[in-house]
Amino acid sequence: MLKNYFKIAWRNIMKHKVFSLINVIGLTIGLSASFIIGLMIYYDFTFDNFHKNSDRIYRVVSNFSGPNGKFFNSGVTVALEDAIKENSNFEVINGFTVERPSIVENKEESIVKKWPNHVIFTTPEYFDIFEYNFLAGNKNDALENPNQVILTDTRAKEYFPKLNPSEIIGKTLVYNDSLNIKVSGIVENLKGRTDFIFQEFISKPTILNTRLRGDFINKNWNSTNSSSQLYVKVSSNNNLDQIRKELNDLAAKHLDDFSRKHNQSKEFVLQPLHDIHFNDSYGTYDWERSQASKPLLRNLGLVAIFLLLLGCINFINLNTAQATQRSKEIGIRKALGSSRKQLIMQFMGETFLLVFLSGVLSLILSKWLINVFSDFVQQGLTFSLFGNPAIIIAIILLLLIVTFLSGFYPALIMSRFNVIAVLKNNLGSGEKKALLRKSLTIFQFTIAQIFIIATLLVGKQITFLLNKDVGFKTDAIASIYSPRGERELAKKELYLQKLKAVPQIKHLSIGGVPPASNSYNTSTTTYTDGEKKIQSDIQFIFGDTNYAELFELKLLAGKMFRNDTVKELVINETASKTFGFKSPQDAIGKSLDFGDSKTPIVGVMSDFNQQSLRFDISPLALTGDWYRPRYSRYMAVHVAFHDLSNEDFKKTLDQIKNIYGEVYSEIEDYRIEFMDETIAKFYNKENKVSKLLSWATGLSILISCLGLWGLVIYTTNRRVKEIGMRKVLGASVLQINTLLCKEFLILVSIAFVLASPIAWYGIHTWLQDFSYRTDIGFMTFLISGFIMIVFALIVISIKTIQAASSNPVNSLRSE
Incomplete structure (x- = not known):
């Protein structure tokens, strides 16, 4: 009996090749995303779970x-x-x-x-x-x-x-x-x-x-x-x-x-x-590997669920649409004694065959997708993890769940047909099934529309972040760091002196980290104005007397400190306002109390962003290297280049590295960081979100349009005689195409109306994490709606124009 079920199922699949192919493609996309994302979630959530009594270790x-x-x-x-x-x-x-x-x-x-x-x-x-x-x-x-x-x-x-x-x-x-x-x-x-x-x-x-x-x-x-x-x-x-x-x-x-x-x-x-594996507030012990992120994994999981749902919806829509074509088969089976349970088993068998085929294709695709998702995949995650028994069991369960979600409702509908009504060709209009198909189609395009709007707005925010003026020079500047643990200032000074001989270098400075970085050094200080005391944390950056010139930090009042070891401060505008000075000039000559000593303010510089634009500008001070000879705060030589061609720039970098090898001959720990790349790294997480949304958008549009195409094929095939009659009565191809497209475009438009407030709320909430953010313009929503309608119109028109252009003699021959 089981063999017979699968044999008939295979014949039905081959008989309806186009619909079967659409179902397989949709399910394959959803399953592939689920396999890879599920693998990533399993990989990250199984870190350090093998330790004995791991739940009691802190x-x-x-x-x-x-x-x-x-x-x-x-x-x-x-x-x-x-x-x-x-x-x-x-x-x-x-x-x-x-x-x-x-x-x-x-x-x-x-x-x-x-x-x-x-x-x-x-x-x-x-x-x-x-x-x-x-x-x-x-x-x-x-x-x-x-x-x-x-x-x-x-x-x-x-x-x-x-x-x-x-x-x-x-x-x-x-x-x-x-x-x-x-x-x-x-x-x-x-x-x-x-x-x-x-x-x-x-x-x-x-x-x-x-x-x-x-x-x-x-x-x-x-x-x-x-x-x-x-x-x-x-x-x-x-x-x-x-x-x-x-x-x-x-x-x-x-x-x-x-x-x-x-x-x-x-x-x-x-x-x-x-x-420990997820909390970037404290970090792990492998600084070369990016920290896993629970929110990112959660978002990836949601993407997988939505893509899988879209594939299942395609299956339900197309199978319920095809139900009337199989009515006589069902009627004859019932007349010959088939029970409803046997019919459901038959249709579920067909569904399982398609799901199983999609699962096999998804496993083949997964090896390639691991490379495509390399920005999200941890280094140790490989295709071999699919051999893990837990993963195998999870895949089998997923295939069974997808089979049930995709096939049970269509099987229930088709097995419910009344045998007398079927054989008399009196099945009724099926308005309830049509309403369900329309609702599911709207759901598909709502998800696709949300992804489109989110992709456009996230991309707009990232462009804004990368192009906003941060308040200092970021292009053509590099920082060459001393070996980790190396504390000899003399070697840094020797390295700087040797670099002075390189003509392509415009400016040089020894200092700590650059003006913007992920490292920060803060202290609490107090300014006393008569009886009034103002207390605040203040961040430090350290550099020699050339540091401000190299990074083009703008001085608003006063001067830079006289030399590296004199205890003097050059504060930013935010610090000046925080301590109650009415103007930058008022701050000059005043002192900040750090508990063990008071340090004079000799200059005030313009504000600049010390970190990602997620954060506001903090009170900050530029200082020299006060702590010598006990230790030095300087850890890098900063270099500003003249305008160079790509070839000259490459040669200059090679020369800088060779000089580094001369100074630190016994050490291989060469580290150079470019300022513009450092700024870009602030937004690695946002770039990952953007890439994730781009993939989700493309795949959701593909699945939704494939499903729409299948419904259009079904609808035009049912209305082929109507189209022929309209042509005979004088209707043009454009009029017929408009008539056929109208119903589907209404569904897409409803999806846009539903998606817009959901997408606005999601992006508005996401943007609250940024102190500096772009506007959510109405134009973005119009563009996204236009994109979706264009895609839908192209898909619909492929079939409707073909149907409207056909010879009416062929469609009316049997009348």
């Missing part, structure tokens, strides 16, 4: 509040670990410090690794929270003493390529030219998807022999560094409220007088393990 992070808002730090003060050691609510406590040695050597085999990453100082408790498989060594004593290190098997092979794990135990590695550390353990890399990418685990007491010694000994409650991480495994999640209260009591107890005086506060927050 990272302790720091939140700061002040007059200018909230700030987040993934680290904590070093003192916190000791303060909670005796707390019975914690089963395991582990604090570790992230570090990057400048060099590690295996002197026996002359193997040198410069600036190895993913190195931490930690305690044995780390391996109680995160369970690793030890290939050699003992977890309990491998990190008990100073100068011990545990390596992953991957890192061990880099340092000791000829030895197996047991032979490596006891071998010595030399860190930073002087620190001899013995290998005490080898562990396997974590097998599952994880954000814990550490490769070298040095015993924590070893810190006393490094530059970090002071931080480790002093344990200052007022010092928070993102390198200092703290993890806890709680005894029970039932005690979380109590734990949070105890942590916040500690934060309040150790808040310094300066913070209290300036209305600042701090709290320690328990961040769940599963949140």
Whole structure:
């Protein structure tokens, strides 16, 4: 019986090739998007879910509040670990410090690794929270003493390529030219998807022999560094409220007088393990990989659902439209004894065949789509993940759900036909089915119209963001950063001197980050005007006396500071207004109080945007390098170029890199960032949204137009004799085409009316995230409506013009 069902189903599919092809294309698009997006969601949501008792593992992070808002730090003060050691609510406590040695050597085999990453100082408790498989060594004593290190098997092979794990135990590695550390353990890399990418685990007491010694000994409650991480495994999640209260009591107890005086506060927050992969307020440990985004994955999921729904709607529309063509088949089957259940099974079998074929095509397409969606896909996500049993089960369930959604209603309708009415050719008008088809068609085009409007308005906002004047020079400027961890100012100065010999360079400056970046340094300050005190956070940028000229920062009053080490401030207009000065000139000569000292204002410069245009301009000050000789705030040499051809520019960049190699001959960590690219990176997320909407728009239009085309074919075939009669009576091709198009264009117009307020609300809400935003113009809606009508008109006219142009003799021959 089952074999017979599928045999008849295949014959019906082949008999109606055009409608079957439309259904397959629509379902394939929806299923392909669902497979890829589902794979992405599964991939990101399964990070670090393999750890034992992962629901009880938390990272302790720091939140700061002040007059200018909230700030987040993934680290904590070093003192916190000791303060909670005796707390019975914690089963395991582990604090570790992230570090990057400048060099590690295996002197026996002359193997040198410069600036190895993913190195931490930690305690044995780390391996109680995160369970690793030890290939050699003992977890309990491998990190008990100073100068011990545990390596992953991957890192061990880099340092000791000829030895197996047991032979490596006891071998010595030399860190930073002087620190001899013995290998005490080898562990396997974590097998599952994880954000814990550490490769070298040095015993924590070893810190006393490094530059970090002071931080480790002093344990200052007022010092928070993102390198200092703290993890806890709680005894029970039932005690979380109590734990949070105890942590916040500690934060309040150790808040310094300066913070209290300036209305600042701090709290320690328990961040769940599963949140680390998604929460960009605190970040992960792999800075080279973009952070996963729950809102983006949610939006991707909605796109997949809508595309799948559009494909299912096509199926329902076309199958219910075709129902009358199969009425005699149904009547004869019922007359010969077929039950309604058997007929439903027959039609569901046809649906499953089409869905299964679409699923196979979708899997083939998915390999290509992974590359197309590369901006959204994480590096480790590959086509091989489709072999995961959970994914296979999910695909099978999805195919069954789509089969039910697409086929059950048409099967119910067709199996309901009365056998006597069918054989007498008296089925009625089917107005209810026509109304359903119209409603579903309106829904399809409403979704497509929303995508079109959203795509146009998001694109308009991104164009606005990228072209708005940010208040300083951004083109033909590059920043060459010193190696991470390199602190010698002399080498930066030597590098700058050598670059002066390059004629294509217009200006040079040593400084911190450029005027706009994702890095910021802030402090709280107070201005006293008689009895009145005005307090505010102020952001710092650091640069030498050429910094302002290179970036073309405009001075409104006063002057630039005299030299790099004099404590003087050049503030922006926003800072001037924040501290109550009536004009930029009034600020000159006044001083800001930073608690330990008062610093004079010598200049006021025009405002510029320090970050993405999502944010308002903040109070800011340009300063020199006050903290010498203790340390330097300067980390980069900034370069402004003359106007150059592409070829000359490329040669100049090669020359700059070669000079870098001469100054930092022992280091391979060359990093150059262009100012215009930095600005563009602010809007990576918006560009991803734009690309996502473009794809969704194109695919939704394609699916909707395919469905519309199928309905037009069906309608014109039913009205072929009417068209012939109208031609005989003198109607022109244009009149007939207008008559046939009118019904469908009305549906598209209704969809536009429904889509416009929904799209306006969505985009209006999205734009509220930006301090600077474009207008939502009425013209955008008119353009989007025009685009949709043009697409629909082209699709409709392909068939209607053909029908209107045919010879009426052929259609009226049987009359």
